[in-house]
Amino acid sequence: MLSISNLCVRDVLKNLNLIVQPNEFVLIVGANGSGKTTLFGSISGMIKPKAGQILLNGANITNMPQYKRACLISSVSQDPRSGTIGRMTILENMCIAYMRSGYKKISSNVVEYFKTKLSVLEMGLEFRLSEYVDALSGGQRQALSLVMSVIDDCKLLLLDEITSALDPKASSMVMKITDKLVRNEGKTCLFITHDTKHMNCFNGRVLEMKDGRLKQKN
Amino acid sequence: MIIPLQELITSAEIGLIFGSVAIGIYLTFRAINFADLTCDGSFVLGAAVAAVLARNGFDPYLALFCSALLGSFAGLITGVLNVKFGISDLLSGIIVAFVLYSVNLRIMGSAPNVTFEEYRNTLFVVAPLALGLAFLLASGFGLKLRAVGYSQQFAITFGTNVGLMTIVGLMLSNAMISLGGGLFSQYQGFCDVSQGVGTLVAGLASVIIGEKVLPFKKAPYLIISCVIGSILYRIFISIALHSSLLGIKTQDLNLITGLIIVLVMLTRRKARYA
Structure with missing residues (x-):
């Protein structure tokens, strides 16, 4: 289980709270600049939070170096070359x-x-x-x-705008593959995207990020 | 233009010795993508250690081991300056090479050069070491080491401690370069505090020639191509210095070296993947 409490990063994330249950699929949508990638960076360890706590399966990983955290959290970013x-x-x-x-x-x-x-x-x-x-x-x-x-x-799969650098055909193919892999592997997955049409591709909780805060998307 | 066979053999032997330097340069400049300038200092460090130990009657192989050990320590210092203190790769290498000039003079007993009885049987240690490093680069450790050179972010994403890998890469590289220095001083029976000048260029030339001339793509084979490139480089130099047609003399060595590097780099570019 991933548990984030009172996370503050620069002036982008403001007292952000999030709980993701084991094997749950959570989609986070939001406009550019809303803080999605900052959240991704904070969980993966690329960005050091100013305040708050990140727990993964009960262990505090807030100050764990990124390379050590990478043994617990898999991440895929938007650039296919990276x-x-x-x-x-x-x-x-x-x-x-x-x-x-x-x-x-x-x-x-x-x-x-x-x-x-x-x-x-x-x-x-x-x-x-x-x-x-x-x-x-x-x-x-x-x-x-x-x-x-x-x-x-790995316990947690983080996907950040994984289709944003792809054309529509490749994007749709990658989405199908993602769905298949996540279902086959039974991973806990946090999918971050600005594209609201991805909401229909998965069965899972959808959250909206706005001005550094998360709220349930209807 | 006729080159005596003995001179060709000598060129090949010196090429084999500098193959160790070329491998060191490959490990930093290609494998971990670190522009390390420590080499000019660590080459002389190895030479000085081997020379002083030989003069004091130590076993030549033990002397070489000490050369490599101290070379790896020089690499460790460069790595720590870069990784722990955030000094740029170029500057941390320059600082260590600069400091090593004084250290080398200390080792040589404040004399600018040391002479001793030459010993040439050790130069073949390069071959098993090159093979060992080729196996190392093909291993899981080697894969992770090379991943650091291609993309640090990728390496971190897949759980690699990039700082540690950079330091280990620098230690391995400078151990090989220092070993080359030790072998060269044993081969000549002589060590001079300024003989490290141009080590980087000679090493890079060998790496480039090896990559261009041989069709290898995989990193383990590229280690072997560094040694072969180094031997070819020395033979090219020997041929150039014997071309009476062009009126080339010994003092034109750096000019010839530069021209050889440019010529090789201008030849058809092959796909080079490590």
């Missing part, structure tokens, strides 16, 4: 994601596991493991980022 490394192969990218919480042996069974995960995308990436990620389109890279974010047993 979630993958173009100059590494698909397999190498998957290996780095798999070793998020510590070094593990990459056996042939693990490679098969990667292939099974990639097959969910229905893009044939499981047959292209030795290809460089630079050869993939923006939509394919974002889809790969999504698979990489759920490859290990």
Whole structure:
């Protein structure tokens, strides 16, 4: 369970409170500048809050360094290029994601596991493991980022405007993949977007962010 | 233009020694994307340590181990200045290289140069070390190390302690460069406090030649291509200095080096992925 209480960040988030239950899907919508990405940064550890507390499954992670927090929280941001490394192969990218919480042996069974995960995308990436990620389109890279974010047993999945850099076709494909992955993996997910049409894509709680505060969206 | 075979062999041997330097340069400039200028100081540090220990009758291999150890310590200082104190990569390297000039003079007993009995059997330690580093870069640790060089944000997102990785990368790099210095001084039986000048350029030239000439894309193989690039670089220099047609003399070495780097860089650009 994620519990945020009285979170203040710069002058953007003002005494923000939020509770996300295990396996719950929460969609946060809001206009540009409302503080969505600041909230994403505060939870993932990129931004240090001025005041408040962030608890994940009872543990206080407010001052935990970002790289340590990354072992508990998976995140995918808006730029497809930032979630993958173009100059590494698909397999190498998957290996780095798999070793998020510590070094593990990459056996042939693990490679098969990667292939099974990639097959969910229905893009044939499981047959292209030795290809460089630079050869993939923006939509394919974002889809790969999504698979990489759920490859290990992270407690929370944070998705920040993951379709904003994609064209409508790729955007719709990524949304379908997100829905499928979140349902298959049973992850607790916080989806941040400015696009209100995403509200219809998922079954979950919808919150609206306005002037650094959250309220239930009707 | 006829180059004596013995001279070609000597060039290849010096190339092998500087292969260690090229690997060090590759680890910082390519793998962790850190413009480290410590190398000019750490090369002489290794040379000075090996020279002083040799003169005092220590085992040459133990001397090389001490060179590498002290080189890694120089890398550690550069890393701490950058990671913990926020000094830029260029400046932290320059500061350490600057400080090392005095440290090296101290090690050499305040003399600007030291002579001792040459020892050439150690130069082949570069080969197993290069292979070891190639395996290291292919491992999970190597993947994470290279990820830091490509995108620090990506590396952090996937749980990598970027600061620690940068320091470890700098330590490995300067250990290899210092080892190169130790090998070079043992090979010549001589060490001079100013012999580190141009180490960076020679190392970078070797890395670039290796990348351009050999068709390798993967980082582990690129370590091997650094060594081969270094040997080719020394052979090119040897050939250039023997071209009587152009009237080139020894004092034109830096001019030739610069021209070789530019020529290689202007050749058809291959896809270079590490």
